[in-house]
Amino acid sequence: xxxxxxxxxGVDAALPRGxxxxxxxxxxPSVAAQGSSPMVPCAERVADLLRxxxxxxxxxxxxxxxxxxxxxxxSAGVDAPTVLFYNHYDVQPAEPLDLxxxxxFELSVRDGIAYGRGTSDDxxxxxxxLMALDALRAANNGRLPVNVKVVIEGEEEVSSVHLPAxxxxxxxxxxxxxxxxxxxxxxxxxxxxxxxGLRGIAYFELRVKTIAYDAHSGLGGSLFPNAAWRLVWALSxxxxxxxxxxxxxxxxxxxxxxxxxxxxLAALPSQEAWLKREYGVEQFLGGATGVEYQRRAVFEPxxxxxxxxxxxxxxxxxxxxxxxxxxxxxFRLVPDQDPETVRHALRAHLDAxxxxxxxxxxxxxxxxxxxxxxxxxxxxxxxxxxxxYGTEPSLIPLVGGxxxxxxxxxxxxxxxxxxxxxxxxxxxxAPNENLRLSDLVLGARHTARFLAALAAGEGGLxxxx
Amino acid sequence: xxxxxxxxxGVDAALPRGxxxxxxxxxxPSVAAQGSSPMVPCAERVADLLRxxxxxxxxxxxxxxxxxxxxxxxSAGVDAPTVLFYNHYDVQPAEPLDLxxxxxFELSVRDGIAYGRGTSDDxxxxxxxLMALDALRAANNGRLPVNVKVVIEGEEEVSSVHLPAxxxxxxxxxxxxxxxxxxxxxxxxxxxxxxxGLRGIAYFELRVKTIAYDAHSGLGGSLFPNAAWRLVWALSxxxxxxxxxxxxxxxxxxxxxxxxxxxxLAALPSQEAWLKREYGVEQFLGGATGVEYQRRAVFEPxxxxxxxxxxxxxxxxxxxxxxxxxxxxxFRLVPDQDPETVRHALRAHLDAxxxxxxxxxxxxxxxxxxxxxxxxxxxxxxxxxxxxYGTEPSLIPLVGGxxxxxxxxxxxxxxxxxxxxxxxxxxxxAPNENLRLSDLVLGARHTARFLAALAAGEGGLxxxx
Numbered sequence: 001x002x003x004x005x006x007x008x009x010g011v012d013a014a015l016p017r018g019x020x021x022x023x024x025x026x027x028x029p030s031v032a033a034q035g036s037s038p039m040v041p042c043a044e045r046v047a048d049l050l051r052x053x054x055x056x057x058x059x060x061x062x063x064x065x066x067x068x069x070x071x072x073x074x075s076a077g078v079d080a081p082t083v084l085f086y087n088h089y090d091v092q093p094a095e096p097l098d099l100x101x102x103x104x105f106e107l108s109v110r111d112g113i114a115y116g117r118g119t120s121d122d123x124x125x126x127x128x129x130l131m132a133l134d135a136l137r138a139a140n141n142g143r144l145p146v147n148v149k150v151v152i153e154g155e156e157e158v159s160s161v162h163l164p165a166x167x168x169x170x171x172x173x174x175x176x177x178x179x180x181x182x183x184x185x186x187x188x189x190x191x192x193x194x195x196x197g198l199r200g201i202a203y204f205e206l207r208v209k210t211i212a213y214d215a216h217s218g219l220g221g222s223l224f225p226n227a228a229w230r231l232v233w234a235l236s237x238x239x240x241x242x243x244x245x246x247x248x249x250x251x252x253x254x255x256x257x258x259x260x261x262x263x264x265l266a267a268l269p270s271q272e273a274w275l276k277r278e279y280g281v282e283q284f285l286g287g288a289t290g291v292e293y294q295r296r297a298v299f300e301p302x303x304x305x306x307x308x309x310x311x312x313x314x315x316x317x318x319x320x321x322x323x324x325x326x327x328x329x330x331f332r333l334v335p336d337q338d339p340e341t342v343r344h345a346l347r348a349h350l351d352a353x354x355x356x357x358x359x360x361x362x363x364x365x366x367x368x369x370x371x372x373x374x375x376x377x378x379x380x381x382x383x384x385x386x387x388x389y390g391t392e393p394s395l396i397p398l399v400g401g402x403x404x405x406x407x408x409x410x411x412x413x414x415x416x417x418x419x420x421x422x423x424x425x426x427x428x429x430a431p432n433e434n435l436r437l438s439d440l441v442l443g444a445r446h447t448a449r450f451l452a453a454l455a456a457g458e459g460g461l462x463x464x465x
Numbered sequence: 466x467x468x469x470x471x472x473x474x475g476v477d478a479a480l481p482r483g484x485x486x487x488x489x490x491x492x493x494p495s496v497a498a499q500g501s502s503p504m505v506p507c508a509e510r511v512a513d514l515l516r517x518x519x520x521x522x523x524x525x526x527x528x529x530x531x532x533x534x535x536x537x538x539x540s541a542g543v544d545a546p547t548v549l550f551y552n553h554y555d556v557q558p559a560e561p562l563d564l565x566x567x568x569x570f571e572l573s574v575r576d577g578i579a580y581g582r583g584t585s586d587d588x589x590x591x592x593x594x595l596m597a598l599d600a601l602r603a604a605n606n607g608r609l610p611v612n613v614k615v616v617i618e619g620e621e622e623v624s625s626v627h628l629p630a631x632x633x634x635x636x637x638x639x640x641x642x643x644x645x646x647x648x649x650x651x652x653x654x655x656x657x658x659x660x661x662g663l664r665g666i667a668y669f670e671l672r673v674k675t676i677a678y679d680a681h682s683g684l685g686g687s688l689f690p691n692a693a694w695r696l697v698w699a700l701s702x703x704x705x706x707x708x709x710x711x712x713x714x715x716x717x718x719x720x721x722x723x724x725x726x727x728x729x730l731a732a733l734p735s736q737e738a739w740l741k742r743e744y745g746v747e748q749f750l751g752g753a754t755g756v757e758y759q760r761r762a763v764f765e766p767x768x769x770x771x772x773x774x775x776x777x778x779x780x781x782x783x784x785x786x787x788x789x790x791x792x793x794x795x796f797r798l799v800p801d802q803d804p805e806t807v808r809h810a811l812r813a814h815l816d817a818x819x820x821x822x823x824x825x826x827x828x829x830x831x832x833x834x835x836x837x838x839x840x841x842x843x844x845x846x847x848x849x850x851x852x853x854y855g856t857e858p859s860l861i862p863l864v865g866g867x868x869x870x871x872x873x874x875x876x877x878x879x880x881x882x883x884x885x886x887x888x889x890x891x892x893x894x895a896p897n898e899n900l901r902l903s904d905l906v907l908g909a910r911h912t913a914r915f916l917a918a919l920a921a922g923e924g925g926l927x928x929x930x
Binding site: 033159201217220221225236239243312317318320325326363 | 498624664666668675676677678680681682683684685686687688689690691693694696697698700701704706708740743744745746749750753758761762763765767768769770771772773774775776777778781782783784785786787790791792793795797819828829864865866867
């Protein structure tokens, strides 16, 4: 049995090195969305940090994207549990640069908070895992008590385009008993959050081109098809004003929230008043309130127009009949919806309504997936959180955002749990992204103690490598 | 009786001075849309050119816009007919400047064509009228054979915002037997066009703001009203896919084309094949063809989305729920529709459909008006055109564009006729706007001979000053 106090002290001792290594990672602007960004050097740096902990690490190519860093340490043996860390080494663009108080690609620690792009999302979480490994090794005679596999991709911020295929192709080396997700942390009240699922997404651009070039509205109004009108009419067939999505069969495979899900939602700290105040709305759509607002926020599929563009957008009047129009539309998906199904249904629906002139460009998607909130791994992760944070964790059955969770949960049949160092003020994706060092320490303790508990046979695991 | 040959020779003789004065006007960049433009100096220059012909000219203020140049010569006496010239001294912006082959505000004559902003629209037409006055005076012992009134406004290119009120306020000095419109000229085949009416217009910006700022689509999709969706749903209630405008009562006051209108349309040179080829459409809306396409093109009201803007318009996917959305919408109006009625109907319609969150900003409008194509003034204008151009004129009952015709035709009860120096290649509003000198001469002859015919008692006029 590894002693928790020794483990906690080991995390504290690992902090200086962790921060130094975080600074090394932040210094490499691995912006996946920007073609010239140094993705491979960042992957190599991350692999080196894993090798320094005794893991075998290598860069594995994807089919056209940046490499995945894959590493493992199986020295705990075939009877010990195996944990897989999923993280990513790519980051969001730093723009707008003038809103940063210190250079985005230079770690700056002020008043116990580390600033820089990726400090939270997700290089800080890589550091959190590395510190946990350091502490575990120090408390266990230099050896890891569980087998560890690490998957750190380079495209999470651009929809993990190549990850699902990569996982499928490498499934034989990715077996594990549990997957630690790339994020985790606390809410506004300091309660740790255990997240059990992510919605999926299907993102489309709808394009219409009706005539060779824009026409004078006095000439063309009665003669030429107007791209903006075609788009408006097509969009209006996708969702009615009661927020019901009108694609045939769209709700057929939706798994409604269970009574237990609703219990969990009801137990969460309510953000209702804050959200209404922050966004300046008197009520939510459909007048939803209480647990019903929480249910709708995550368990209902959505169809969001994210952008519209056509014709003249400047000041005043220009009498033009637009030849082209464009809409960006995202569908958030709940289990067991699938972006490919939505893609085909959208095309068929538009055709059936006479909109075969509306081009549908699929910009990417992710499948939704959930872990049963009563899964023993979730229960164990929550119990450890309660001990580390000294407060009741929030068990969240599903969140509204999306991520590449499906290949792990369904493809690899791994329960996913979350522990980490995020908080609501982390400004992920925004200027002055940051990491509170106290959160980093707590997240690393949570990670380390969770792995130690697995090694001690908690969570009901039989040995499995 | 004024001799036509003498008149024609007088026009020829007036050309050098006309071109010199056109150069003076073109050199003043009187761009109404650009606040810093020298509107008053241009108005003064135009007034001086009229004074040089013996007219009393003055600048009359409008209620907030550039002054109107008003001039008159009533020396023909109370028994002679009175003609009113309507023109404008403002011009469109010259941008994009790099597409001009010579400086836009410098008259350049090359191969019998004069280039420069305003050479056609409308300073060239002012020159056309001045040359006609010169020729009439030279052929009539230094005196004009008819009374002449001149209204030259400075806001035609920005919807003649102040002109209707100005006309109403000055109606007592604007009496005339006939109004010569600001434009005229020939079609592709060299046939002079006599235009008997203009559609009206009502132009709106629809704005929606639902939440304080853009939300993450994963958070807000089920909770917050989406400005883009609100706009799409609101727009889709305005017109159905069969192009039927759904504002209550919108068609109640529409005067359909008469059998004679349809006869006139059928006699026009068909642009059907050219339009389809030019705009790359296989058929017009509703499959209209022949005289039915010509009827729809001008005698049907339209509702055109001229622009759309909301949320993210860049490359790729951004998962955002837009807080704001905007559409530009123009309604083309046919007699006897009225922009004020449309304005009120639009607000009431949106409210009735639950869209009181959609703000309606009225950006301006003009009322439609027509002159009976069998009016003696139209018949006379066409007969003179046949003589001057040596070919059959096209009598056009209504055109699709809009202009401030209503205050003259309905407010002042003046028949409006068109004669002038335009042609389809004039590039009005575009770079390399131009005027063929042969058209200028023909347009001035048409103008001069028309006035001489009026003076000779043709057109059935009793003396009226």
